[in-house]
Amino acid sequence: MLSYLHAFHAGNFADVQKHGALALVLSMMQAKASDIACFDTHAGSAVYDLRSERARKTAEADDGVQRLWRAREGLRSADWMPVLDVLTRFNAGSGELSVYPGSPAWFQSFLRSGDGLTLFELHPSEGEQLAGWASEASVRVLRQDGLAGLLRQLPPRQPRLLTLIDPSYEIKSDYHEVAETLEKAWRKCRHGVYLVWYPILTSGLQEQLKESVRATGVRKVLCSEVHLRKPPDRGMTGSGMLVVNPPWGFDSRLSEMMIDIAGPDVMNIDHDLEWLVPE
Numbered sequence: 001m002l003s004y005l006h007a008f009h010a011g012n013f014a015d016v017q018k019h020g021a022l023a024l025v026l027s028m029m030q031a032k033a034s035d036i037a038c039f040d041t042h043a044g045s046a047v048y049d050l051r052s053e054r055a056r057k058t059a060e061a062d063d064g065v066q067r068l069w070r071a072r073e074g075l076r077s078a079d080w081m082p083v084l085d086v087l088t089r090f091n092a093g094s095g096e097l098s099v100y101p102g103s104p105a106w107f108q109s110f111l112r113s114g115d116g117l118t119l120f121e122l123h124p125s126e127g128e129q130l131a132g133w134a135s136e137a138s139v140r141v142l143r144q145d146g147l148a149g150l151l152r153q154l155p156p157r158q159p160r161l162l163t164l165i166d167p168s169y170e171i172k173s174d175y176h177e178v179a180e181t182l183e184k185a186w187r188k189c190r191h192g193v194y195l196v197w198y199p200i201l202t203s204g205l206q207e208q209l210k211e212s213v214r215a216t217g218v219r220k221v222l223c224s225e226v227h228l229r230k231p232p233d234r235g236m237t238g239s240g241m242l243v244v245n246p247p248w249g250f251d252s253r254l255s256e257m258m259i260d261i262a263g264p265d266v267m268n269i270d271h272d273l274e275w276l277v278p279e
């Protein structure tokens, strides 16, 4: 049974890292003209109201995107510009940040006419909301398992591929299953760029994912980890992203973005970047 709802977490520090990295990859890939097939295996409901009861219950965005938004004038990396542009568009004219785009909306904001976007979502009410949003956004929604579904879609029609794998990790076997799917997808489309998000937990469960990915044949895997300087005693203390086949220069540009938001007056985080598997 699926119980995770992203509305409780939208715009938190992990989303800032994940969607910042996604926007950067999209901008860098789109520096070339050839079309990109985009896949979002765990899409959620696309757009979130930061004033909703669910969002206010946890108030996670207060320590995430709201801090980024308040610091926006002082950000030095030019790569935050496209991120701020998207946030501004979703909050047209208000100056306040009350609407937060989920990953489908980040993808859709960057799509060019030849690019494709396929979204997977299994949760009944999230899937319904997503389908409603997508009907106006002319993207494809498949209400099926995102991992198996992705493999059925590969290789894509377009010459390039970008995939976001962002499960809720509600069951322990998800960590292994994600690594297994990543390997199968990579074998079908070795030049694809794959982003895999994972939580950094006090239990250390994320090490299973990293170990499993190391054990596959997948090469060129960058690992970006954000660690809270004041972590909770239990639960999520950080946010991780694996990036397979990052565009050249992505590592230093992502680092600069993260340095911008590291300070105690912004998000109070440490950022570590290393190759989990080199070329």
Ligand code: SAM
Pocket (backbone or CB within 6 Å): 002, 004, 005, 006, 018, 041, 042, 043, 044, 045, 046, 101, 102, 103, 104, 120, 121, 122, 123, 126, 144, 145, 146, 147, 166, 167, 168
């Ligand atoms: N990617 C979204 C974003 O960044 O805005 C957040 C996604 S949330 C972490 C994970 C989503 O995956 C939830 O909406 C959940 O219902 C959905 N989900 C869980 N298991 C799934 C599966 N096997 N296939 C597709 N979606 C699934």
